[in-house]
Amino acid sequence: EAQVTQNPRYLITVTGKKLTVTCSQNMNHEYMSWYRQDPGLGLRQIYYSMNVEVTDKGDVPEGYKVSRKEKRNFPLILESPSPNQTSLYFCASSLSTASLPYEQYFGPGTRLTVT
Amino acid sequence: GNSVTQMEGPVTLSEEAFLTINCTYTATGYPSLFWYVQYPGEGLQLLLKATKADDKGSNKGFEATYRKETTSFHLEKGSVQVSDSAVYFCALSPYNTDKLIFGTGTRLQVFP
Numbered sequence: 205e206a207q208v209t210q211n212p213r214y215l216i217t218v219t220g221k222k223l224t225v226t227c228s229q230n231m232n233h234e235y236m237s238w239y240r241q242d243p244g245l246g247l248r249q250i251y252y253s254m255n256v257e258v259t260d261k262g263d264v265p266e267g268y269k270v271s272r273k274e275k276r277n278f279p280l281i282l283e284s285p286s287p288n289q290t291s292l293y294f295c296a297s298s299l300s301t302a303s304l305p306y307e308q309y310f311g312p313g314t315r316l317t318v319t
Numbered sequence: 320g321n322s323v324t325q326m327e328g329p330v331t332l333s334e335e336a337f338l339t340i341n342c343t344y345t346a347t348g349y350p351s352l353f354w355y356v357q358y359p360g361e362g363l364q365l366l367l368k369a370t371k372a373d374d375k376g377s378n379k380g381f382e383a384t385y386r387k388e389t390t391s392f393h394l395e396k397g398s399v400q401v402s403d404s405a406v407y408f409c410a411l412s413p414y415n416t417d418k419l420i421f422g423t424g425t426r427l428q429v430f431p
Binding site: 208237239244245246248249252254262294296300307308310311313 | 360423
Protein backbone atom coordinates (compact mmCIF):
# COMPACT_ATOMS: atom_id res chain seq x y z
CA GLU A 205 0.00 0.00 0.00
CA ALA A 206 1.31 3.43 -0.99
CA GLN A 207 1.76 5.47 2.14
CA VAL A 208 3.70 7.96 4.21
CA THR A 209 4.44 6.81 7.74
CA GLN A 210 5.47 8.90 10.71
CA ASN A 211 6.72 7.92 14.13
CA PRO A 212 5.90 8.50 16.85
CA ARG A 213 2.24 9.51 16.50
CA TYR A 214 2.20 11.15 19.93
CA LEU A 215 5.09 12.53 21.94
CA ILE A 216 5.28 14.46 25.20
CA THR A 217 8.72 15.76 26.07
CA VAL A 218 10.47 18.43 28.12
CA THR A 219 12.18 21.61 27.05
CA GLY A 220 15.68 21.04 25.70
CA LYS A 221 15.56 17.28 25.21
CA LYS A 222 16.56 16.48 21.64
CA LEU A 223 14.06 14.48 19.63
CA THR A 224 13.59 13.08 16.14
CA VAL A 225 10.36 12.45 14.29
CA THR A 226 10.82 9.95 11.49
CA CYS A 227 9.09 10.04 8.11
CA SER A 228 9.22 7.37 5.45
CA GLN A 229 7.47 6.97 2.08
CA ASN A 230 7.29 3.91 -0.17
CA MET A 231 6.29 5.63 -3.41
CA ASN A 232 9.76 6.56 -4.70
CA HIS A 233 8.84 10.24 -4.50
CA GLU A 234 11.51 12.87 -5.02
CA TYR A 235 9.83 15.68 -3.08
CA MET A 236 9.30 15.52 0.67
CA SER A 237 8.20 18.20 3.07
CA TRP A 238 7.43 18.87 6.74
CA TYR A 239 4.54 21.04 7.92
CA ARG A 240 3.23 22.12 11.27
CA GLN A 241 -0.46 22.69 11.86
CA ASP A 242 -1.61 25.20 14.46
CA PRO A 243 -5.16 26.41 15.20
CA GLY A 244 -6.08 29.45 13.13
CA LEU A 245 -2.85 29.26 11.11
CA GLY A 246 -3.43 26.30 8.83
CA LEU A 247 -0.38 24.32 7.72
CA ARG A 248 2.97 26.03 7.41
CA GLN A 249 5.98 24.52 5.72
CA ILE A 250 9.05 23.92 7.89
CA TYR A 251 11.55 22.33 5.48
CA TYR A 252 11.42 20.57 2.17
CA SER A 253 13.64 18.37 0.05
CA MET A 254 13.68 18.10 -3.73
CA ASN A 255 15.81 14.94 -3.70
CA VAL A 256 18.54 13.11 -1.78
CA GLU A 257 21.00 15.50 -0.14
CA VAL A 258 18.95 18.52 -1.32
CA THR A 259 17.05 20.33 1.43
CA ASP A 260 15.85 23.89 1.88
CA LYS A 261 14.03 26.06 4.39
CA GLY A 262 10.32 26.58 4.25
CA ASP A 263 8.39 29.38 5.94
CA VAL A 264 9.04 28.48 9.61
CA PRO A 265 12.41 26.66 9.83
CA GLU A 266 13.71 28.13 13.10
CA GLY A 267 14.43 25.48 15.72
CA TYR A 268 14.29 22.55 13.30
CA LYS A 269 16.74 20.48 11.26
CA VAL A 270 16.23 17.87 8.58
CA SER A 271 18.33 15.45 6.58
CA ARG A 272 17.76 13.44 3.41
CA LYS A 273 20.34 10.71 3.20
CA GLU A 274 18.00 8.24 1.49
CA LYS A 275 15.18 8.91 -0.92
CA ARG A 276 12.51 7.29 1.25
CA ASN A 277 13.36 8.92 4.61
CA PHE A 278 13.13 12.53 5.77
CA PRO A 279 13.49 12.86 9.55
CA LEU A 280 12.67 16.06 11.42
CA ILE A 281 15.05 16.91 14.26
CA LEU A 282 14.40 19.26 17.16
CA GLU A 283 17.79 19.82 18.79
CA SER A 284 16.42 21.76 21.76
CA PRO A 285 12.62 21.74 21.77
CA SER A 286 10.74 24.64 23.30
CA PRO A 287 7.06 24.97 24.29
CA ASN A 288 6.29 27.07 21.17
CA GLN A 289 7.06 23.97 19.11
CA THR A 290 4.06 22.20 20.60
CA SER A 291 2.05 21.43 17.49
CA LEU A 292 0.73 18.81 15.09
CA TYR A 293 3.36 17.86 12.52
CA PHE A 294 2.79 16.36 9.09
CA CYS A 295 5.22 14.86 6.63
CA ALA A 296 4.25 14.81 2.94
CA SER A 297 5.72 13.54 -0.30
CA SER A 298 5.04 13.82 -4.03
CA LEU A 299 6.48 13.27 -7.44
CA SER A 300 8.31 16.43 -8.46
CA THR A 301 7.77 17.88 -11.87
CA ALA A 302 7.27 21.55 -10.90
CA SER A 303 5.61 22.33 -14.20
CA LEU A 304 2.59 20.20 -13.31
CA PRO A 305 2.23 19.81 -9.56
CA TYR A 306 1.28 16.35 -8.40
CA GLU A 307 -0.77 15.42 -5.36
CA GLN A 308 1.07 15.55 -2.07
CA TYR A 309 0.53 12.48 0.10
CA PHE A 310 0.41 13.18 3.81
CA GLY A 311 1.36 11.07 6.78
CA PRO A 312 -1.05 10.59 9.70
CA GLY A 313 0.56 13.30 11.82
CA THR A 314 2.64 13.51 15.00
CA ARG A 315 1.20 15.40 17.92
CA LEU A 316 4.09 16.89 19.90
CA THR A 317 3.77 18.49 23.33
CA VAL A 318 6.78 20.25 24.85
CA THR A 319 6.45 21.12 28.54
CA GLY B 320 3.40 37.43 -2.08
CA ASN B 321 1.30 34.27 -2.30
CA SER B 322 -1.53 33.67 0.14
CA VAL B 323 -4.87 31.90 0.53
CA THR B 324 -7.90 33.19 2.42
CA GLN B 325 -10.84 30.95 3.24
CA MET B 326 -13.98 31.46 5.22
CA GLU B 327 -13.85 30.80 8.92
CA GLY B 328 -15.84 27.96 10.35
CA PRO B 329 -17.35 26.04 11.65
CA VAL B 330 -19.92 25.58 8.93
CA THR B 331 -22.87 23.67 10.34
CA LEU B 332 -25.38 22.07 7.97
CA SER B 333 -28.13 19.52 7.97
CA GLU B 334 -27.75 16.43 5.82
CA GLU B 335 -28.65 17.03 2.13
CA ALA B 336 -28.07 20.78 2.39
CA PHE B 337 -26.05 22.71 -0.20
CA LEU B 338 -22.46 23.52 0.74
CA THR B 339 -20.26 26.44 -0.28
CA ILE B 340 -16.86 27.14 1.29
CA ASN B 341 -15.30 30.30 -0.06
CA CYS B 342 -11.63 30.53 -1.00
CA THR B 343 -9.75 33.42 -2.56
CA TYR B 344 -6.08 33.66 -3.35
CA THR B 345 -3.29 36.09 -4.06
CA ALA B 346 -0.50 34.92 -6.33
CA THR B 347 1.89 36.06 -9.00
CA GLY B 348 1.71 34.23 -12.28
CA TYR B 349 -0.45 31.16 -12.75
CA PRO B 350 -0.71 28.98 -9.66
CA SER B 351 -2.38 25.59 -9.39
CA LEU B 352 -5.23 25.38 -6.88
CA PHE B 353 -6.24 22.55 -4.57
CA TRP B 354 -8.76 21.49 -1.98
CA TYR B 355 -7.51 19.06 0.66
CA VAL B 356 -9.71 17.37 3.27
CA GLN B 357 -8.71 16.26 6.77
CA TYR B 358 -10.96 13.72 8.49
CA PRO B 359 -10.75 13.48 12.29
CA GLY B 360 -7.46 12.01 13.46
CA GLU B 361 -6.03 11.67 9.96
CA GLY B 362 -3.65 13.40 7.61
CA LEU B 363 -4.73 15.51 4.67
CA GLN B 364 -6.01 13.96 1.44
CA LEU B 365 -6.33 15.64 -1.92
CA LEU B 366 -10.00 16.25 -2.73
CA LEU B 367 -9.68 18.03 -6.08
CA LYS B 368 -7.41 20.34 -8.03
CA ALA B 369 -7.34 22.72 -11.02
CA THR B 370 -4.24 23.80 -12.84
CA LYS B 371 -5.41 26.64 -15.10
CA ALA B 372 -8.08 29.30 -15.37
CA ASP B 373 -11.66 28.04 -15.95
CA ASP B 374 -10.70 24.45 -15.07
CA LYS B 375 -13.22 22.68 -12.88
CA GLY B 376 -11.98 20.13 -10.39
CA SER B 377 -14.44 17.53 -9.13
CA ASN B 378 -14.46 14.48 -6.87
CA LYS B 379 -16.96 12.70 -4.61
CA GLY B 380 -19.70 15.19 -5.54
CA PHE B 381 -17.54 18.21 -4.67
CA GLU B 382 -16.68 20.81 -7.30
CA ALA B 383 -14.56 23.95 -7.56
CA THR B 384 -13.86 26.21 -10.53
CA TYR B 385 -10.62 28.17 -10.99
CA ARG B 386 -11.78 31.78 -11.51
CA LYS B 387 -8.86 34.00 -12.42
CA GLU B 388 -10.97 37.15 -12.78
CA THR B 389 -12.15 36.91 -9.16
CA THR B 390 -9.06 34.99 -7.88
CA SER B 391 -11.38 32.44 -6.33
CA PHE B 392 -11.71 28.66 -6.00
CA HIS B 393 -14.91 28.11 -4.02
CA LEU B 394 -15.79 24.56 -2.96
CA GLU B 395 -19.38 23.39 -3.54
CA LYS B 396 -21.44 20.27 -3.01
CA GLY B 397 -25.08 19.90 -3.82
CA SER B 398 -26.08 17.56 -1.00
CA VAL B 399 -23.80 16.98 1.97
CA GLN B 400 -23.71 13.83 4.07
CA VAL B 401 -22.75 13.27 7.70
CA SER B 402 -19.62 11.53 6.41
CA ASP B 403 -18.47 14.81 4.83
CA SER B 404 -17.81 16.26 8.29
CA ALA B 405 -14.14 17.23 8.22
CA VAL B 406 -11.78 20.18 7.92
CA TYR B 407 -11.32 21.51 4.38
CA PHE B 408 -8.16 23.33 3.29
CA CYS B 409 -7.79 25.46 0.20
CA ALA B 410 -4.22 25.64 -1.10
CA LEU B 411 -2.19 27.00 -3.98
CA SER B 412 1.04 25.94 -5.60
CA PRO B 413 2.94 28.76 -7.31
CA TYR B 414 3.79 28.13 -10.94
CA ASN B 415 6.83 25.93 -11.45
CA THR B 416 7.19 24.91 -7.80
CA ASP B 417 6.14 21.98 -5.62
CA LYS B 418 5.42 24.30 -2.69
CA LEU B 419 1.92 24.28 -1.18
CA ILE B 420 0.52 27.35 0.58
CA PHE B 421 -2.53 26.59 2.70
CA GLY B 422 -5.46 28.57 3.97
CA THR B 423 -6.41 28.29 7.63
CA GLY B 424 -8.97 25.54 7.08
CA THR B 425 -12.76 25.44 7.46
CA ARG B 426 -14.44 22.89 9.70
CA LEU B 427 -17.65 21.42 8.30
CA GLN B 428 -20.13 19.74 10.62
CA VAL B 429 -23.07 17.90 9.08
CA PHE B 430 -25.92 16.73 11.30
CA PRO B 431 -28.53 14.09 10.46
